[in-house]
Amino acid sequence: MKKINESKPVSSLNSLFMSAMLLLAGCAETTQKWDQQFGSATRQNMQDQIIDPLAGNKKNTTYELDGRVAKEMMIRYQNSYKEPAPENNNFTIGVGK
Numbered sequence: 001m002k003k004i005n006e007s008k009p010v011s012s013l014n015s016l017f018m019s020a021m022l023l024l025a026g027c028a029e030t031t032q033k034w035d036q037q038f039g040s041a042t043r044q045n046m047q048d049q050i051i052d053p054l055a056g057n058k059k060n061t062t063y064e065l066d067g068r069v070a071k072e073m074m075i076r077y078q079n080s081y082k083e084p085a086p087e088n089n090n091f092t093i094g095v096g097k
Contacts, residue, residue, distance in 0.1 A: 047053075065073075
């Protein structure tokens, strides 16, 4: 007894379906809307972090600082690199302080 191969109509139906999907995919909308806005969130976040965008155009940019305060600030800054910062133990957050 000879077996009848019933997969041929199914495979031709599959190939017809796939070729129809490929033809329809050619008509699909591309990502132009997404591409036009690519990076806009990053640019907006960067602009949001600028306090005064025209700060470079100002003529008077001098800052006054007391001499004693400036000296102490520089000493602390220079001494901060002499010893590494102590490492905190992550398991004892807020304990013993």
